[in-house]
Amino acid sequence: MKVAALAKESAFAAFVALILAIPLVGFDTVEANGGIGIESRMSWVGIAVLAVFLGRIAIGLLPRRAPSLVLPGTGFLSRHIRVLGICGIVVAVALPFLPGSSRYLVDLATTVLIYIMLGWGLNVVVGLAGLLNLGYVAFYAVGAYAFALSAQYFHLGFWQALPISGALAACVGILLGFPILRLRGDYLAIVTLGFGEITRIILLNWGTVTGGPNGINDIPRPTFFGLPLAANAPGGGQTFAQFFGIPYNAGQRIIFLYFVILVLALGTNYVTVRLRRLPIGRAWEALREDEIACRALGINPTNVKLSAFAIGALLAGFAGAFFATRQGFISPESFSFQESATVLAIVVLGGTGSQLGVVIAAIVLVTLPEFGRELVQFRMLLFGAAMIAIMVWRPRGIMALRTPSVRLSSS
Amino acid sequence: MSYFLQQLINGLALGAIYGLIAIGYTMVYGIIGMINFAHGEIYMIGAFVSLITFLVLGLVGISYIPLALTIVLISAVGFTSFYGWTVERIAYRPLRGSFRLAPLISAIGMSIFLQNYVQLLQGARVKTLPPVIQGGFQLMETNGFVVQVSYLQLMIVGVTVALMAGFTVMIAATPLGRAQRACEQDMTMAALLGINVDRTISTTFVIGAALAAVAGMMVTMYYGVIDFFIGFLAGMKAFTAAVLGGIGSLPGAMLGGLLIGLIEAFWSGYFSSAYKDVAVFGILILVLILRPSGLLGRPEIEKV
Numbered sequence: 056m057k058v059a060a061l062a063k064e065s066a067f068a069a070f071v072a073l074i075l076a077i078p079l080v081g082f083d084t085v086e087a088n089g090g091i092g093i094e095s096r097m098s099w100v101g102i103a104v105l106a107v108f109l110g111r112i113a114i115g116l117l118p119r120r121a122p123s124l125v126l127p128g129t130g131f132l133s134r135h136i137r138v139l140g141i142c143g144i145v146v147a148v149a150l151p152f153l154p155g156s157s158r159y160l161v162d163l164a165t166t167v168l169i170y171i172m173l174g175w176g177l178n179v180v181v182g183l184a185g186l187l188n189l190g191y192v193a194f195y196a197v198g199a200y201a202f203a204l205s206a207q208y209f210h211l212g213f214w215q216a217l218p219i220s221g222a223l224a225a226c227v228g229i230l231l232g233f234p235i236l237r238l239r240g241d242y243l244a245i246v247t248l249g250f251g252e253i254t255r256i257i258l259l260n261w262g263t264v265t266g267g268p269n270g271i272n273d274i275p276r277p278t279f280f281g282l283p284l285a286a287n288a289p290g291g292g293q294t295f296a297q298f299f300g301i302p303y304n305a306g307q308r309i310i311f312l313y314f315v316i317l318v319l320a321l322g323t324n325y326v327t328v329r330l331r332r333l334p335i336g337r338a339w340e341a342l343r344e345d346e347i348a349c350r351a352l353g354i355n356p357t358n359v360k361l362s363a364f365a366i367g368a369l370l371a372g373f374a375g376a377f378f379a380t381r382q383g384f385i386s387p388e389s390f391s392f393q394e395s396a397t398v399l400a401i402v403v404l405g406g407t408g409s410q411l412g413v414v415i416a417a418i419v420l421v422t423l424p425e426f427g428r429e430l431v432q433f434r435m436l437l438f439g440a441a442m443i444a445i446m447v448w449r450p451r452g453i454m455a456l457r458t459p460s461v462r463l464s465s466s
Numbered sequence: 467m468s469y470f471l472q473q474l475i476n477g478l479a480l481g482a483i484y485g486l487i488a489i490g491y492t493m494v495y496g497i498i499g500m501i502n503f504a505h506g507e508i509y510m511i512g513a514f515v516s517l518i519t520f521l522v523l524g525l526v527g528i529s530y531i532p533l534a535l536t537i538v539l540i541s542a543v544g545f546t547s548f549y550g551w552t553v554e555r556i557a558y559r560p561l562r563g564s565f566r567l568a569p570l571i572s573a574i575g576m577s578i579f580l581q582n583y584v585q586l587l588q589g590a591r592v593k594t595l596p597p598v599i600q601g602g603f604q605l606m607e608t609n610g611f612v613v614q615v616s617y618l619q620l621m622i623v624g625v626t627v628a629l630m631a632g633f634t635v636m637i638a639a640t641p642l643g644r645a646q647r648a649c650e651q652d653m654t655m656a657a658l659l660g661i662n663v664d665r666t667i668s669t670t671f672v673i674g675a676a677l678a679a680v681a682g683m684m685v686t687m688y689y690g691v692i693d694f695f696i697g698f699l700a701g702m703k704a705f706t707a708a709v710l711g712g713i714g715s716l717p718g719a720m721l722g723g724l725l726i727g728l729i730e731a732f733w734s735g736y737f738s739s740a741y742k743d744v745a746v747f748g749i750l751i752l753v754l755i756l757r758p759s760g761l762l763g764r765p766e767i768e769k770v
Contacts, residue, residue, distance in 0.1 A: 071552060078515045078545045079587050082522065091594055093521035187570055234755040241501045242709075242754060244570055249702050249747045260740045392698070396578055403571055436582040442575025446568045447560045 065111040072107035076100040136411065143414065147317055151310045158306050165313045165381065167421045169374055172320040174401040174413035176370030179327050181399070182408035183336065184363035185343030186236070187244040190251025191398055194224040194368040196258065196390035198375025203271040203385055204264070213277035213380045217373060224372025225365045232364040237357050251395050258387040270386025274379050276308065277315055284308040312381050319377060323370050324410060330366070339363050340408075393435065400438040404445055468608045473735040474728070479619040479688065481727020482626035486681040487704035488711070488719035489633070490674030496650045496714040497670050498562075503573035504553050506701020507580035508675045512546040512682025513692045514584060517595055520686070531599065542679040550675025553580075554668055577697075585694040592693045595686055622684045629680065630720055633673075637716065646670060650714075699743060703730070706750040712763020721761060 081100045085092045147168075151161050173195065180188045198220040205211045205219055235246045258265045265271070276284065282295040284307055295311075296303035330336045338359045342349050346356055379385050401420055405412030420438070424431045487509050494502045519541040523534050557576045561568045602616035637643035645666045648656040657663045685700075686692055707726040711718025726746060734742045753760065 071548070074545065074548050075552060078518050078541070079511070079584065082518045084518065084521065084588055084593055086591075090596065091521065093518065093525060181567070185567060187567055189574065234751060238754060238758055240566065241570060242758075244574075245501060245503075245702070245705055246750060246754065249706075249750060252698075252702070253744050253747050256741070256743060396574070399571075399574070407567075432586060433582075435578055436586060439575045439577070439579030439582060443557045443572045443579065446564070446572035446575065447557075 061112060061115040064115065065108050068111040069104050069108035073100065073104045076103045139411065143411075144321065151313060158309055161306075161309050161313050163422065163425065165309070165316055167418055168313070168316040168320050169378060169381075170398065170401060170417040170421050171414055172316065172323050172374045172377075173371060173398045174405065174417050175320070175323045175327055175410065176367050176374065177398050177402050178408065178410070178413055179330070179339075179370070180363055180367035181402050182406075183327075183331060183343065184339040184360055185240065186360060186364060187240060188247045188364070188367065189244050189392075189395055189399065190247035190249070190254070191367070191371055192390050192392070192395040193247075193251040193254040194228055194371035195375040195378065195394070196254050196387075197224040197227050197368075198372030199379040199385050199390070200258065200265060200271070200375075201372065202376040202379045203274050206275050207271060212275055213376065217376050220376035221369045221372040224375065225369040228365045228368025229361060232361050233357075236360040236364065248392070248395075251390075251392055255387050255390055258390070265387075268386060268388075270384060270388075271379075272384050274383050274385065276383065277312070277380050279311060284311050316377055316381075319373055323373075327366075328410065335359065335362055396435070396438060400442055403442055468606060468611045468613045469735065471605070472611075472613045473731045475613070475615055475619060476735075477728035477731030478724065479622045479727070480731055481707075481724035482622050483681045483684055483688070483723075484700070484704050484707045484726050485720040485723025486626060486629065486677045486684075487700060488707040488723045489716060490678050491705050491708040492711070492713050492716060492719040493646075493670050493674050495708070497646060497667060498558075498569075498653075500558070500569045500573070501705065502558075502671075502674070503570070503701070504557070504576040504580060505674065505678060506697035506699075506704070507577050507584075508546060508550050508553065508697070509678040509682045509685075509700055509704075510584065510692070510694065510697030511549050511580065512542050512675075512679030513686045513696060514588060514593075514682075514694075515545045515679070516542040516683035516686045517593055517692060520595060520598065534598070538683060539680070542683045543676045546679030546682070547672045547676045549580075550671045550678075551668055553675075554671040558671075559664065559667075577701075581694055581697065588694065590694065592691050595690050595692075597690060598687050618684075618688055622688065625680065625684070629677065633677075633716070642666070642669060702743075703746050706746055706753075709750060709760055710753050712760025714764075715760065715762045718760055718762035 077100060080103050081095060081097050083094045083096055085094050147164075150156060150164055173191070177188065177191050180186050180191070201220040201223045202211075202213065202216040205216045206213075211219070231247070231250055232243075235243050259268055261267070278284070279295050282293060282298050284295045286303055287294065294303065295307065331340070338349070338354050339362075341352075342354065342356055342359055349359075350356060378389070382389075397420065401413055401416045404420070405414070405416035424434055487505065490505045490508070491502060494500065494505070516538050519538045520534070523537060528534050528537070553576055557572045558569055561572055599616075599618045599621070602614050602619070605613040605615060607613070637646065645656070645661045646669075648659070648661055649663055649666050653663055656666075681700075685696070703726055704723065707722035708719045709722070710725060711720070711722030726749070729749065730742050730746060733739075733745045737745075
């Protein structure tokens with residue numbers, strides 16, 4: 056771009072920024088002796104305008120890449136995806152036993168794995184079937200509450216309740232999906248958004264069952280084939296440590312939980328990768344690309360979408376049950392729209408449809424706040440901005456790793 | 467009976483506000499066929515700009531109410547329209563012709579961004595504005611229950627009716643309205659006939675934002691409390707209103723808004739106010755199941 060044109064563009068952007076910044080940046084509403092007061096901070100406006108001006112120039116100076124024709128699935132990462140995956144699994148399995156490992160690290164890795172599992176689950180819905188689900192956290196909540204309530208009322212353990220949680224979440228998904236999946240995708244997005252919020256409102260207000268804002272306490276921990284990972288077994292049974300004749304320490308439970316979610320997440324990955332190669336998985340992807348053509352080929356769009364929606368919900372239900380057992384305590388606060396947005400951001404930034412991209416995005420987004428607590432308040436702001444930027448510049452995600460479902464054998 | 471009447475009045479005022487926001491959804495959907503998720507946030511920004519302008523006017527010392535209201539209206543509409551324009555320019559225009567989910571995801575990103583932008587700049591606390599216009603007419607009194615129409619409610623309904631009238635004339639009889647209707651029918655053909663499609667779409671966003679700003683200003687005065695999160699629920703309800711009336715249809719949006727306002731008022735008046743949002747959402751699902759094209763909309767025909 057020519058210098059003069061760039062200067063003009065940047066000046067215009069700065070002018071727009073000035074007008075946008077005056078009311079909301081330039082004035083601050085403050086608490087003033089019981090009422091509300093206002094303070095001006097015009098210096099901030101100056102900073103904002105300058106930042107936009109320089110930012111616009113920087114964007115203009117970026118080298119413009121010519122659109123290169125790279126076939127999907129031929130990049131370095133895609134060719135070595137299998138090796139990378141195996142390396143990742145080896146590292147993940149060895150993580151708790153590595154020399155520098157600590158309780159804190161394993162705990163953080165558990166959180167990352169929950170998000171990876173949610174990301175993979177949502178990837179089936181958004182990445183493969185192309186259905187934008189903005190209330191994914193509702194199914195996560197259904198799974199968590201299904202386990203917590205069945206433990207409270209029917210004294211079920213984690214492993215008995217796990218299938219129930221998943222099945223219940225899938226049923227809710229089908230019930231919700233059935234009426235709206237016949238319609239355009241945009242409706243689905245906003246209805247799921249509302250559904251997520253409604254689930255939270257119901258959990259919050261239905262105090263007699265869900266405990267309202269106080270949530271549910273004392274959710275049982277998972278056992279290792281019936282052996283509890285605790286200092287003392289209830290009812291005079293053996294604990295994990297006693298059975299294997301090793302000394303008990305509290306870190307064992309953390310590591311065990313880590314392996315439970317690792318198995319769940321890898322199971323999710325395995326199932327989704329396999330499903331993708333089945334006729335149903337191909338139908339998902341075909342439907343994402345062209346619904347009318349699919350209908351002409353005799354695919355029933357509603358059923359195919361419903362299956363993707365239900366499987367996504369099922370996986371979220373599993374993740375929710377694990378979340379409940381890991382925390383030992385759940386409340387509606389954990390299931391806000393912010394969670395849905397985080398999971399969606401993981402899928403979108405990772406590259407819709409890419410399994411490895413989800414892993415990388417989850418690691419980055421979940422560990423980001425650990426680097427600085429002051430980053431937390433900017434986290435959602437950055438998510439939002441990153442989602443727009445990704446859509447504008449690289450709509451297929453940072454890790455545009457979408458492998459073609461069918462590969463020509465001659466290459 | 468008097469309780470019923472009071473709820474009816476409250477519902478009409480609330481519905482007028484929802485209707486104004488719903489027009490923004492329905493207009494954008496009509497032209498480019500996307501749901502502008504960030505529209506609720508535009509309304510929230512309108513509310514914040516009005517609040518800030520009210521406070522600045524208080525600081526400057528302008529206390530003559532009609533003058534103050536006019537200034538607030540101009541400021542809210544002006545600044546918020548600019549936000550609407552910028553949102554379209556940054557988040558939607560580069561994506562025209564991209565894959566189907568792209569504008570939706572970018573709109574959600576914009577919505578999250580704007581929410582947190584306002585939260586960071588203005589704080590997460592609820593903001594309270596002291597009442598600007600007080601008092602009203604007393605319609606009737608039975609058994610000590612007074613049915614009242616406040617001046618503010620009258621103003622809300624009056625302004626909404628005036629805006630709707632002006633808006634209908636604009637769509638029906640001005641070059642801009644003609645261009646919008648042309649773009650709605652066939653964007654390529656409109657471009658071939660010399661209509662500046664980009665500008666028409668921008669103008670649509672600006673008009674939608676301006677109406678949302680008016681709604682935001684009214685809400686600031688009506689409820690007196692706002693926070694950075696109000697756009698989310700209001701956006702949901704206005705969208706429900708747009709779908710109920712038939713998305714893409716302007717009279718439908720207004721009708722849907724009124725119905726949603728009435729339903730909400732009666733639901734919280736006669737049942738529980740904790741579940742009033744659940745009720746509105748239930749209506750959205752019912753409408754989508756039973757009559758996806760809404761009350762006044764035309765059924766959507768998908769072309770290959």
